[in-house]
Amino acid sequence: MTDFFEEIYLQISATILESFPKFRPPVDLYVFDSAVGQVKKFHKAEARLDTDGQAEVAMIATEGRLFLLRDDYRIYASHLSKRLGMLLVEEGFSPVEVAEIFFLAFRDRMEQFFEQPQKGMLELLVKDISVLAEYLWIDPSRVEFLTQTLDKEYSLAVHSTNSMFIGLTLHVHAAGRAVEKDGLARVALGLLLHDLGMTQVPRFIRDKQHFLVRRDRESIENHIDAGLKMLQRLKIADPVVLECMRQHHERNDGSGYPDRRFGKDISMAGKLCAVADSFSAMIGVRPYRSSKDVAEAAIALIKDKRKYEPTLIKLLGEALAEGGWMNGAKASV
Ligand SMILES: [Fe+2]
Ligand SMILES: [Fe+2]
Known part of the structure; x- marks a missing residue:
């Protein structure tokens, strides 16, 4: 992926995803579609995710295709801060x-x-x-x-x-x-x-x-x-x-x-x-x-x-x- 892409989006790894409230992700979620090489909005911040939706999001994250807008990371920083150990292994920040x-x-x-x-x-x-x-x-x-x-x-x-x-x-x-x-x-x-x-x-x-x-x-x-x-x-x-x-x-x-x-x-x-x-x-x-x-x-x-x-x-x-x-x-x- 290009530098430009990384400037705008931050990848949500499975570990980061675990720090989110499960039912209502605090930020807009984006998915990368490799077939067309584009990012699409996948889920709106704070909207409810049912169990199937949660499983799908988890799968997309595992595949390395789940993203958020870099500008939004402060919104969920307080969630991240409850799992500080993650900062030692995550490389996206x-x-x-x-x-x-x-x-x-x-x-x-x-x-x-x-x-x-x-x-x-x-x-x-x-x-x-x-x-x-x-x-x-x-x-x-x-x-x-x-x-x-x-x-x-x-x-x-x-x-x-x-x-x-x-x-x-x-x-x-x-x-x-x-x-x-x-x-x-x-x-x-x-x-x-x-x-x-x-x-x-x-x-x-x-x-x-x-x-x-x-x-x-x-x-x-x-x-x-x-x-x-x-x-x-x-x-x-x-x-x-x-x-x-x-x-x-x-x-x-x-x-x-x-x-x-x-x-x-x-x-x-x-x-x-x-x-x-x-x-x-x-x-x-x-x-x-x-x-x-x-x-x-x-x-x-x-x-x-x-x-x-x-x-x-x-x-x-x-x-x-x-x-x-x-x-x-x-x-x-
Ligand atoms: Fe002091
Ligand atoms: Fe003092």
Whole structure:
């Protein structure tokens, strides 16, 4: 098939088809008729498919003749995101499309996890992380596509996902060829969970613009302790995850919290999480201010360089220069 064809249509393999709701496929389905060398619309999105219809669609998919419009893939990305393992074997997606599916998957997974931070949910999250770690480990240069899917929306789930994508980019740039699957997974979990304790801070305090009285500030700063207790309950004892959480508000010049540590006493995981968290916070829209674009956020961090690890700020600058940060289509499904 021609490149032009592949630009317009995406093949629906049997595995992708399995991720669809059976009775009502969420997108228009197309079939390739090899006799005439043309694609025809076969089934309308959301229309009901009876059992015979389902069998026919399954057969066409097995024959490799079932397609959807490439533009439509975002519509079903949330279905795909429930079967992330598939991304390791499917070859039809572009790296940006895969990055978007990962973004949506983690955003949704984190929303659920923040609502119910329990063991069962954690297991699902860890499974998703292992798929992402494997995907990046196979080809670390894929990390550059993660930064094209960052989102401006500010919610704890989006902030956590953005932080993970930014932090993993730094981690891969820092580790180079020595990057390990296990290391990627541990850093990813730390970045996703760094603000877990924020679920215990009332929303009106989190969103306050001015007049943070001492009690509000204490309540916000307490998200570290609250988070650590939650990690304990979840039996998470990995030092990388603990350091990410405990130290992401510490600053090299001793101006951070909760322990007012200086640079020499802050772990690498804590420093990496601090940069990723600050950058992620700046590019998000808050109720009281608009977001910074990525260049403005990077400049703000460079100006504050006494507070952050200089090697990480340098890596961030390099990664920014290389990749098209936030240039891709926004994940808005
Ligand atoms: Fe925090
Ligand atoms: Fe944060």
